[in-house]
Amino acid sequence: MDLPGVAAQEPLTTVSEKSKQAVRRRLPAAQREQQIVEAAAQFFAEHGLAGQTRELAREIGITHSAIFRYFPTKEALLDRVYEHVYVQRWxxxxxxxxxxxxxxxxxxxxxxxxxxxxxxxxxxxxxxxxxxxxxxxxxxxxxxxxxxxxxxxxxxxxxxxxxxxxxxxxxxxxxxxxxxxxxxxxxxxxxxxxxxxxxxxxxxxxxxxxxxxxxxxxxxxxxxxxxxxxxxxxx
Known part of the structure; x- marks a missing residue:
């Protein structure tokens, strides 16, 4: 029997338009932070961890400074991506x-x-x-x-x-x-x-x-x- 989810997710060349629209809306800080993390996970998966946060901000339709309002460094953002992608799935x-x-x-x-x-x-x-x-x-x-x-x-x-x-x-x-x-x-x-x-x-x-x-x-x-x-x- 096939494993569910094995072929469910295909490569994304950019963060989805749905993600962009969600981040642009006025949202509670915790929800906006989570949406940035989800968008960042998609971005780094496509571009690699050397991908620039400035480009990430451009793809999801927010200012570069908005990312650093929630994550003071790129390393802090990657820590949250780690928690989101790996720890929470364990x-x-x-x-x-x-x-x-x-x-x-x-x-x-x-x-x-x-x-x-x-x-x-x-x-x-x-x-x-x-x-x-x-x-x-x-x-x-x-x-x-x-x-x-x-x-x-x-x-x-x-x-x-x-x-x-x-x-x-x-x-x-x-x-x-x-x-x-x-x-x-x-x-x-x-x-x-x-x-x-x-x-x-x-x-x-x-x-x-x-x-x-x-x-x-x-x-x-x-x-x-x-x-x-x-x-x-x-x-």
Whole structure:
């Protein structure tokens, strides 16, 4: 079954006319600030994070000084874009999905990545993330820290439990174990890169591809986990 939202948002070359009209209206300060953030997210996704705020103001039909009335620096605006695009889309319940041992591990990982893909297979999300890494802004590193702590390490912990191996509190996780999970995560994210950065087609049934990737991970990674724990205990 196709993931809803995978193809719902296409590239925008300019901020929409609807956004321009909304920003021009007299609005409460909080609402106007939010509309600037939404327009900025679209703008930076199209032009990159090096895009100038003066050009952003021109595209959304407000004065340059109006932006700095709400955001004293470009970095402050990018911080709000980060909160809007990344933090607000993160579902706190995802951690519970991965760690719910009443369900088979494969079902848990599949459910997490199915819901996760619905959120991140998005033009703005993907392109800002890539531009951030290319230009040295801290959006990508900050977000990857969240992924490491809330996805990579929990899946490693659950793999250890599935295989009857010591918990990370007893035998610390190794680089090989975490890299095995990063490889799974990266394969899924690459589909979004292919679509929204390279403009290259992706499979129509993304859910099946995710299922294939998770299955390959669960079949192929156990020897890595066993070997790593054995070597750690030996050392």
């Amino acid at each position: 579902n706190p319940a995802w951690g519970g999905i991965v760690q719910d041992r009443s369900q088979p591990l494969e079902a848990r990982i599949l459910r997490f990545y199915g819901e996760y893909a619905e959120k991140i297979f998005d033009y703005v999300w993907v392109r800002i993330f890539v531009f951030s890494g290319l230009k040295g802004y801290d959006i990508a590193p900050r977000y990857l820290g969240i992924v490491r702590d809330r996805v990579i390490h929990p899946i490693c912990t659950e793999m250890r439990a599935e295989l009857g191996l010591p918990a990370p509190e007893i035998v610390p996780l190794t680089e090989r174990e975490t890299e095995a999970v990063w490889a799974l995560h990266g394969k899924i994210f690459y589909l979004a890169i292919r679509k929204f950065v390279y403009g290259w087609p992706i499979p129509s049934n993304v859910s099946q591809i995710i299922s294939d990737d998770v299955g390959a991970f669960l079949r192929g990674s156990p020897p890595i986990f066993v070997d790593c724990v054995k070597n750690s205990v030996k050392d």
